[in-house]
Amino acid sequence: MxxxxxxxxxxxxxxxxxxxxxxxxxxxxxxxxxxxxxxxxxxxxxxxxxxxxxxxxxxxxxxxxxxxxxxxxxxxxxxxxxxxxxxxxxxxxxxxxxxxxxxxxxxxxxxxxxxxxxxxxxxxxxxxxxxxxxxxxxxxxxxxxxxxxxxxxxxxxxxxxxxxxxxxxxxxxxxxxxxxxxxxxxxxxxxxxxxxxxxxxxxxVDDGLPLTPAELSGARTAFSIPDQDAVVCLVGGWWPSKDITAVDAALARLTEPLHLIVAGSPTDPMVLARWRDLPLVHLHTVPGPVSEPVLRLVYAASDAALVARPPDTGKESGLVMDAARLGVPLIVSDHDPALTARLAQEPWARVFTASRPDHLAGALDALVRQPLALPGPDAPAAVGMAxxxxxxxxxxxxxxxxxxxxxxxxxxx
CATH class of the missing domain: 3.40.50 (Rossmann fold)
Structure with missing residues (x-):
């Protein structure tokens, strides 16, 4: 026993x-x-x-x-x-x-x-x-x-x-x-x-519960997002470990239309209002705290999860772990050299230079033109998750x- x-x-x-x-x-x-x-x-x-x-x-x-x-x-x-x-x-x-x-x-x-x-x-x-x-x-x-x-x-x-x-x-x-x-x-x-x-x-930890085909097929209906459009989610409160300044500047540089789902709290209402006015950004907000079923819905509706952190932020990213365990592609800054090394060869992850809005804008535009591969069952182990x-x-x-x-x-x- x-x-x-x-x-x-x-x-x-x-x-x-x-x-x-x-x-x-x-x-x-x-x-x-x-x-x-x-x-x-x-x-x-x-x-x-x-x-x-x-x-x-x-x-x-x-x-x-x-x-x-x-x-x-x-x-x-x-x-x-x-x-x-x-x-x-x-x-x-x-x-x-x-x-x-x-x-x-x-x-x-x-x-x-x-x-x-x-x-x-x-x-x-x-x-x-x-x-x-x-x-x-x-x-x-x-x-x-x-x-x-x-x-x-x-x-x-x-x-x-x-x-x-x-x-x-x-x-x-x-x-x-x-x-x-x-x-x-x-x-x-x-x-x-x-x-x-x-x-x-x-x-x-990997709970062995990735997103199901049923969750993936019905999630976008909840946000009224067409299936052919590109969607990125930005999950979690805007704490100092999040580089919202870089995200803000990158969104203003986009050359392709993009749906952005912002979920969690706290957030900055003034920044959200600015994003809502951007011509190429279609903003969807899910105020937090966010329950697990709603969190899964947000990820299921997304082509990729966005994780942007300032350089040398070395603590574990729960959002990276979420993407790996749920089977969602990832756009992530190179703030942590160890994490960057783990993701370097993964076809479901795209790494951009931390605190470089132009690099992030390029990564987001690239997602619109060429979606990332879906993570496989080995993705949790690839990011060090047991x-x-x-x-x-x-x-x-x-x-x-x-x-x-x-x-x-x-x-x-």
């Missing part, structure tokens, strides 16, 4: 991204998996976990865990208030609320680990799917449980007060393995936490490295 996992996802209640999809895909491979989502989970996720014979827990178990959860939520409210009050202050001052957020996330993770220790004593594969970028050892110490933690990116660095907490938690850093989705993130994490064990592992079954096996094997005796005693229960 396969070993169940313990999966902790603090953001399972949020639409968008890969939080829910990865969570459910992993649980489906291991019957009896314990899933801890302190913020709750939508009904679709609950139904999928029930069908997978997973045990879903949304409340902290035990008095210490409940106190940590309450403290975490109080600190997060303080952080949000501080961000509003200090938004016009110098950058060094605006950092303060984010330091509070790091402590809040520490307490939330520790509470979830305590809950896991109480409900699944002796569990092997304990994984925080969306972990904080700081206080790794402190989470293991306060939570009293060795674990794996996916660190998706390094956004907030520890200031003096948080570094002190980090020093106090350092004896437990050997109870943690950080999993980073790309080599770039791994190098960043290792540079800040040289004592921490770090492995490179893509977060998104199957859900393979990912679960990897997590169990990595977690076994943490089963030797603790280098210092755990905290009292």
């Amino acid at each position: 396969s070993t169940p996992l313990v999966l902790i996802e603090l953001y399972a209640d949020r639409l968008g991204g890969h939080h829910q999809r990865t969570l459910t895909a992993l649980a489906q491979t291991r019957p009896g998996t314990l899933v801890i989502t302190p913020g709750g989970a939508p009904w679709a996720v609950r139904d999928a976990l029930r069908d997978a014979d997973a045990r879903l827990v949304t409340q902290a178990a035990g008095r210490p865990a409940r106190l940590m959860t309450a403290s975490s939520r109080a600190l997060e409210r303080v952080s949000r208030a501080g961000q509003r009050l200090l938004r016009r202050c110098p950058a060094r001052v605006r950092r303060w609320p984010h330091q509070i957020t790091l402590v809040s996330r520490l307490l939330a993770e520790a509470a979830a680990l305590r809950t896991a220790r109480r409900l699944a004593p002796g569990a092997t594969g304990v994984v925080i799917l969306s972990a904080s970028e700081a206080l790794h050892g402190a989470a293991a110490g306060l939570g009293g449980l060795p674990h794996l933690r996916f660190v998706h990116e390094l956004v907030t660095r520890e200031d003096a007060g948080v570094r002190l907490l980090g020093l106090l938690g350092r004896p437990w850093e050997d109870r943690v393995i950080a999993l980073c989705p790309t080599r770039t993130v791994q190098e960043q994490v290792s540079g800040v936490f040289p004592r921490l064990r770090v492995k490179v592992r893509a977060f998104a 199957t859900a079954t393979g990912q679960a096996a990897f997590l169990i094997q990595a977690a076994r490295e943490l089963q030797e005796p603790l280098s210092c005693p755990p905290p009292p229960p």
Whole structure:
């Protein structure tokens, strides 16, 4: 019988991204998996976990865990208030609320680990799917449980007060393995936490559910797009990791008509209004957050997904992974040399120079004239994505490295 996992996802209640999809895909491979989502989970996720014979827990178990959860939520409210009050202050001052957020996330993770220790004593594969970028050892110490933690990116660095907490938690850093989705993130994490064990592992998994012929044949009707027209989708909120400036300039340079589906949030209404007025752009918008069925509809209607990022953006692109797993061609910037190397010979991907609107406009015009090939079943592996079954096996094997005796005693229960 396969070993169940313990999966902790603090953001399972949020639409968008890969939080829910990865969570459910992993649980489906291991019957009896314990899933801890302190913020709750939508009904679709609950139904999928029930069908997978997973045990879903949304409340902290035990008095210490409940106190940590309450403290975490109080600190997060303080952080949000501080961000509003200090938004016009110098950058060094605006950092303060984010330091509070790091402590809040520490307490939330520790509470979830305590809950896991109480409900699944002796569990092997304990994984925080969306972990904080700081206080790794402190989470293991306060939570009293060795674990794996996916660190998706390094956004907030520890200031003096948080570094002190980090020093106090350092004896437990050997109870943690950080999993980073790309080599770039791994190098960043290792540079800040040289004592921490770090492995490179893509977060998104192939759930084996590419777009079906039925989805592909009917999707354009929902957007009133003729079958013969070219369509590109731009999915996800316009965060700093998206090069919307390059997209904006490229669309104004088009020489061929193009349908553009923009899905997700946040977006800039003024930019969208400008695109709507462009003579060769037919704009369709799907405000976010976007559910999985709607996301599949957007991809099914598209000839290609567009991923534009500034140079040297090294974190994992969930949109690239979406294109590969769903079977959608890809137009992507060369922001990540490792990703560019993976895609160099793929007939379903076209790479353009990052932050070069003229290169992007050329790639979009070329799509109109000559559509890209459809990705085959080997596309997920080509971008480094494991199957859900393979990912679960990897997590169990990595977690076994943490089963030797603790280098210092755990905290009292």
